[in-house]
Amino acid sequence: MFADYSMSELGAIFAMQGFAGLILFSVFVLMALGLAIIFGQMGVINMAHGEFMILGAYVTYLISNLFADYMPALFSGYFFLAMILAFIAAGLLGMIVEWLMIRHLYKRPLDTLLATWGLSLILQQVYRSVFGAREVGVTIPDWMMGSVYLTDLVEVPINGIFVMVLALTISLAVYFMMFRSSWGRQVRAVTQNRVMAGAVGIDTGWTDRMTFGIGCGVAGVAGAAFTMIGSTGPTSGQLYIVDTFLVVVFGGAASLLGTIASAFTISQAQSIMEFFLSGSMAKVLTLLVVVGILMIRPQGLFSLKLRK
Amino acid sequence: MSDDNHLKNNPNSSGPSRRAVLAGGTALTASLFAPKFLQAADFPTAEVNTTGLAVTDDTVTIGILHSITGTMAISETGSVQAEKLAIDQINAQGGILGRKIEYIQEDGASDWPTFAEKARKLLVNDKVASVMGCWTSASRKAVLPVFEQNNGFLYYPTFYEGLEQSPNVIYTGQEATQQIIAGLDWVVRERGAESFYLLGSDYIWPRTSNKIARKHIEDFLGLKVVGEEYYPLGHTQFNSVINKIRLRKPDVIYAIVVGGSNVAFYKQLKAAGIDMTQEDPLLLTISVTEDEIRGIGGENIEGAYACMKYFQSLDNPNNIAFVKAFKEMWGEDMVIGDVTQAAYLGPWLWKAAVEKAGSFDVDKVREASPGIELQSAPEGYVRIHENHHLWSKTRVGKAQADGQYEVVFETAELVEPDPFPEGYQ
Numbered sequence: 206m207f208a209d210y211s212m213s214e215l216g217a218i219f220a221m222q223g224f225a226g227l228i229l230f231s232v233f234v235l236m237a238l239g240l241a242i243i244f245g246q247m248g249v250i251n252m253a254h255g256e257f258m259i260l261g262a263y264v265t266y267l268i269s270n271l272f273a274d275y276m277p278a279l280f281s282g283y284f285f286l287a288m289i290l291a292f293i294a295a296g297l298l299g300m301i302v303e304w305l306m307i308r309h310l311y312k313r314p315l316d317t318l319l320a321t322w323g324l325s326l327i328l329q330q331v332y333r334s335v336f337g338a339r340e341v342g343v344t345i346p347d348w349m350m351g352s353v354y355l356t357d358l359v360e361v362p363i364n365g366i367f368v369m370v371l372a373l374t375i376s377l378a379v380y381f382m383m384f385r386s387s388w389g390r391q392v393r394a395v396t397q398n399r400v401m402a403g404a405v406g407i408d409t410g411w412t413d414r415m416t417f418g419i420g421c422g423v424a425g426v427a428g429a430a431f432t433m434i435g436s437t438g439p440t441s442g443q444l445y446i447v448d449t450f451l452v453v454v455f456g457g458a459a460s461l462l463g464t465i466a467s468a469f470t471i472s473q474a475q476s477i478m479e480f481f482l483s484g485s486m487a488k489v490l491t492l493l494v495v496v497g498i499l500m501i502r503p504q505g506l507f508s509l510k511l512r513k
Numbered sequence: 514m515s516d517d518n519h520l521k522n523n524p525n526s527s528g529p530s531r532r533a534v535l536a537g538g539t540a541l542t543a544s545l546f547a548p549k550f551l552q553a554a555d556f557p558t559a560e561v562n563t564t565g566l567a568v569t570d571d572t573v574t575i576g577i578l579h580s581i582t583g584t585m586a587i588s589e590t591g592s593v594q595a596e597k598l599a600i601d602q603i604n605a606q607g608g609i610l611g612r613k614i615e616y617i618q619e620d621g622a623s624d625w626p627t628f629a630e631k632a633r634k635l636l637v638n639d640k641v642a643s644v645m646g647c648w649t650s651a652s653r654k655a656v657l658p659v660f661e662q663n664n665g666f667l668y669y670p671t672f673y674e675g676l677e678q679s680p681n682v683i684y685t686g687q688e689a690t691q692q693i694i695a696g697l698d699w700v701v702r703e704r705g706a707e708s709f710y711l712l713g714s715d716y717i718w719p720r721t722s723n724k725i726a727r728k729h730i731e732d733f734l735g736l737k738v739v740g741e742e743y744y745p746l747g748h749t750q751f752n753s754v755i756n757k758i759r760l761r762k763p764d765v766i767y768a769i770v771v772g773g774s775n776v777a778f779y780k781q782l783k784a785a786g787i788d789m790t791q792e793d794p795l796l797l798t799i800s801v802t803e804d805e806i807r808g809i810g811g812e813n814i815e816g817a818y819a820c821m822k823y824f825q826s827l828d829n830p831n832n833i834a835f836v837k838a839f840k841e842m843w844g845e846d847m848v849i850g851d852v853t854q855a856a857y858l859g860p861w862l863w864k865a866a867v868e869k870a871g872s873f874d875v876d877k878v879r880e881a882s883p884g885i886e887l888q889s890a891p892e893g894y895v896r897i898h899e900n901h902h903l904w905s906k907t908r909v910g911k912a913q914a915d916g917q918y919e920v921v922f923e924t925a926e927l928v929e930p931d932p933f934p935e936g937y938q
Contacts, residue, residue, distance in 0.1 A: 218760050225752035232750065330582060338586035340776060340808025352786040362784035365752070434784070435749045436776030436808055440584040444747040444773050479753035484744035485715045487753075 217359045226476035228365035231372035233468035235430060236445050237452040238379055239423035241464040244453055246396050246416055249307055250318040253325035254449055255442025257421045260298060260328070261291030261428030262437040263336060266343045273344065281346040288371075288429045295425025300418035307417060308410065325442070332439035340438035349433060364433040371430050375423060376465065382419070383461065392416050396459070455495050457505030467506055471495065551868070553611030561610055561872045564664075567640040568873050573612045575600075575863075576619065576635035578646030578656070583623025584772075589648045591804055592670050592856035593618070594843050596645045599860035602838065609864045610871070617641060625655035632656040636663040642873045643668065645859040648852070650674060650717055657682070666875045668859030671852050672799070672821075674721035675932040680879060683862060684902045686855040687822055688932045689722045692799050695907035696820030697729055699922050700765055700797055701736065708737045710763035710794070712754065712770065715743035719769035722799065726767055728937045739763050744770070749777040755785045758794070768798045775801060776808050783813045789912075790816030797909075802850025803916060811916035823854040823892040824910045824918040835891035848916065854891050861887055862897065894927070902930030 240254050251257075268287040272280045302324065310317045349367060352360040383389035394402040395412050403409045428442075435441065448471075456467030471491060478487035499505070558570050567574035577596055579589035600614045608614060617639050619631040628647065635641045636659065643666040647653045650673050660667050660681040667682045675688035700706045709730050713719025723741060730736050739761045742754060751774075758766060770778045782789070782796075789796050796817040803825050806814055825836060825848060835857065840847055862885055867873055870881035885897045896904045904927040910918025 214760070218756055221756050221759075222753065225750075225756060228752055229750050333582065333586060338581070338590045339804065340587060340773070342807055342810040344810065344812075350784055352784060360786045362752075362781070362786070364780075364784050431749075434777055434780055436773040438587055438773065438808060440587075441773050443584070444749055476750075476753050480757060483742045484748060484754065488745050488748075 217356065220355075220359045221361070222476065222480055224361050224365065226473045228362070228368060229472035229476050230469050231365075231369040232431070232434070233448065233452050233472050234372040234376060234465055235368065235423075235427040236449045237456075237464050237468055238375060238461075239420040239427065240449050241420075241453050241456070241458075241461055242379070242383075242423065243417055243420035245459045245461065245464070246392055247311075247413060247420075248314055248458075249311075249417070250314065250321065251420070252318060252322040252446065253302075253328060253442075254424055255444070255446040256325045256328035256332075257295045257299060257424040257442075258428030258431065258445060259332065259437065259439070259442040260295045261288075261425030262343070262432050262441065263332065263341075264291040264294050264425070265429040265432045266336075266341050266437055269344050281348055284346060284349065284429075288426050291425040291429035292422040293425075295428070296418040296422030299421025300414050302421075303414045303417040308413065311413075329439045329442075336439065338439060340436050340441070343432040343437055345433055367433070368430055371426070375426060379423065379461065388412075388415065451492075451495060455499065455505055457507040460505070460507040463505055463507030470506075551607065551609075551611045556610040556871065562642075562874065563872075564874050564876075565640060566642045566873050566875075568612065568642060571612055572615050573609060573873060574615045574617060574639065574641050575860075576632075576639065576641040576644040576646065577616050578619050578621055578628065578631055578635060578644055579648060580621045580623040580652075581618075582620055585621075585623040585648055585652075587772075587808075588804065588852070589621075591850060591853035592645075592648060594847075595839070595849075595853045595857035596859060598839055598842050599857050601842070603860055603864055609867050610873075614860070621647070621652055625651050628652040629655045629659050632659040632665070633663070636660070636665040641665075642867075643863050643875075643878070645670075645856065647671070653677075653682070664875050666863075666878060668856075668863060670856035670859060672855075674718045675934070676721065678900050678902075678932050680901075681875075682901060683859075683882060683897065684930075684932075685858045685862065686852060686903075687905065687907070688902055688930050689725050690931050690934045690937065691822070691902075691905065691907055691928045692820055693722055693726050694729055695924050695928060696797060696799065696818075696909055697726060697734065697767075699820075699909050700795065700818070701734055703922070704764070704792065704795055706736070706764040706795065708739045708761075708763045709765045709767050710739055710758055710761060711741040711767045713743050714746050714748075714769065714771045714774055716746060719743065719771070719800070722769055723767070725934065725937045732936065744774060746772060746774065748774050751778045751781045752785070755782060755787065758787075763794050766794050766796045768796060769800045770798075771800050775805055779809045779813045779817075788816070789814065792816065801912075802852065803848040803918065804850035804853065806912065806916045807848055811912070811914045814912045815914045817912045818921070819910050819912065819918060820907060821851040821910065821918075822905045822907055823851045824908060824920055825849045826910070826917050826920060827892065827908075828920075829891075829893060831889050831893070832891040858887060858890055858895065858903075861889065866897075896927070898930050900930060900932060902932060904929060 243249050243251050265287040268283055272283040306320055349364050352362045354360055391407045391412050395409050452468045453464055456463035475487055475491045478490055553571055562568040579593045580586050604613050621628040645668045647669050648671050653669055669682050670685050672686040672692050711723045713723055727738050730738055799820050801819050865885045866878045866882045870877040882897050883899045887895050898904055907924045907928050908920055909922040910920050913919055
């Protein structure tokens with residue numbers, strides 16, 4: 206199958222395919238980090254994760270319109286403000302949801318699955334009523350479109366690089382928050398032993414609320430970033446939810462490192478297979494491999510030792 | 514209610530939209546009736562309705578069955594709007610056989626069993642005289658047994674894969690060959706294309722359409738397909754396939770990607786530096802109407818070609834009046850895609866058939882339907898074929914940055930619908 210191409214063409218294709226895999230990896234990391242925080246640290250199965258992402262996307266849409274109408278001169282920079290506001294909006298909504306709904310269900314994890322699924326339907330219909338059933342187009346600043354030529358043949362899309370940098374930044378931020386701050390220590394303490402953590406004076410209720418809020422906020426930032434590469438509509442969040450859970454469960458729910466390792470494995474496998482097989486077959490094979498590995502290792506790639 | 518408001522927005526009855534509609538309606542019925550409003554008294558209810566449909570002395574009730582919630586609402590909203598507009602205009606013109614059309618709207622909720630259940634409710638409980646509805650093939654297949662069992666009559670607006678012909682359905686959109694063949698011929702003739710890369714979402718419509726496209730390219734045109742590929746519905750990462758397209762260097766990318774994937778595909782194509790205005794490769798699609806471009810963004814798809822039967826930019830008096838009336842009713846920022854226009858034809862075709870039959874009875878309407886002509890259609894003249902599909906023209910449009918298509922080609926003659934094409938299966 207390679208006979209028709211010259212060596213330099215093949216080299217270029219492999220290089221670009223490598224980048225495609227890395228971009229997919231970054232997308233997976235962005236999608237999964239928020240869920241890994243919520244599912245991994247709190248054990249809450251948040252089926253509305255996709256809808257929190259889309260909230261971020263709609264915030265980006267609103268900000269882009271605002272800038273286009275009132276501050277066209279600053280339009281090229283609106284995206285950064287949009288991401289910050291997306292984080293705040295999704296985070297606040299997450300905290301409200303935790304307060305109203307989730308905190309009553311901590312002892313019934315399966316019920317959170319149903320409740321958050323219901324929440325996702327409610328949010329979808331709210332988006333539909335507010336923004337209309339049709340998809341909205343988010344205008345991306347010019348400098349973020351197009352691609353960089355590394356050589357004559359090798360091109361890398363700029364928005365892909367942007368997503369990669371963003372994924373790295375957010376991963377580092379989450380790492381420092383979880384493992385290098387006193388808040389992160391509290392979160393981990395509550396995860397490992399809720400009663401004991403409460404006994405030594407940690408406000409577990411507040412910790413839960415913050416954790417949930419930050420997980421949702423990260424989802425909001427991911428949603429804002431995905432306006433560059435995907436659609437923004439009331440049900441667009443559904444496009445991401447399966448892959449997101451796949452990455453988190455495969456990586457081992459409680460481990461952030463596992464999430465990243467799993468995102469890397471799945472994205473590389475998928476992008477290599479997509480190249481050699483057709484798109485649908487690649488997906489089938491990826492899922493088969495994941496199912497196979499989970500049968501041998503039900504706890505996922507990495508697991509945390511917990512006191513039961 | 515909306516009916517009254519709509520009329521108030523046109524202060525005098527010679528407002529352009531209404532005048533055009535009247536003109537169209539007149540032309541339509543000229544060969545059959547004197548150009549005056551039909552009076553209900555001339556058509557006693559007992560005579561025009563012998564099967565117990567929801568027809569009174571001054572009203573007739575029809576059903577509208579689309580998804581207004583769920584994932585398909587994004588596409589079906591336009592159809593609902595067009596059908597309501599047509600009903601309003603028909604009522605303003607005096608209704609059908611002197612009777613005002615009333616409608617009962619049901620929500621299929623993007624769920625196929627719900628479609629079947631609501632169809633049964635419309636036919637059995639409400640006894641509607643006809644139904645304008647469905648969008649996806651899956652929803653049509655779900656309601657089909659219900660319509661055939663209860664002898665209902667459905668006007669189905671979407672371009673689809675063909676391979677179906679029900680006595681209880683009028684297909685106002687194109688079947689696959691009407692949409693595919695003229696477009697491929699055009700790109701080969703005008704752009705000298707020789708190699709094609711077929712790409713689609715993974716379900717029945719893109720697969721059947723690409724099968725027809727491949728047969729036509731290989732067997733009839735003698736050219737080459739260098740790749741054929743499908744991605745799951747909702748797939749959002751197309752970087753790998755874009756690399757493959759680069760490697761195979763086709764003259765034409767033939768894309769039938771739908772839904773949210775559509776947006777991802779075109780954004781990533783643009784970001785990967787494939788500038789469609791260069792036409793190297795040229796992109797030809799049959800799945801992107803003006804409606805979808807709103808989500809994709811005009812700047813991301815500028816220069817691509819679409820093969821449809823209708824574009825909002827069509828320059829003819831029918832269409833100018835239609836676009837104006839549509840925007841007056843639903844807002845200035847509305848766009849109208851191919852399917853929306855096809856949905857608009859439904860009530861008009863039904864009206865013409867009922868008037869020709871002189872009856873609302875489904876059997877008589879079905880008998881009267883073949884040969885029904887519509888001079889007033891926004892896409893231009895159309896006619897119902899014996900096989901319940903429409904004769905209509907095929908057009909190719911070039912996407913502009915403002916989200917509209919510029920029509921670059923249209924077939925000289927109406928294209929015959931052929932839902933079971935020989936040599937293509």
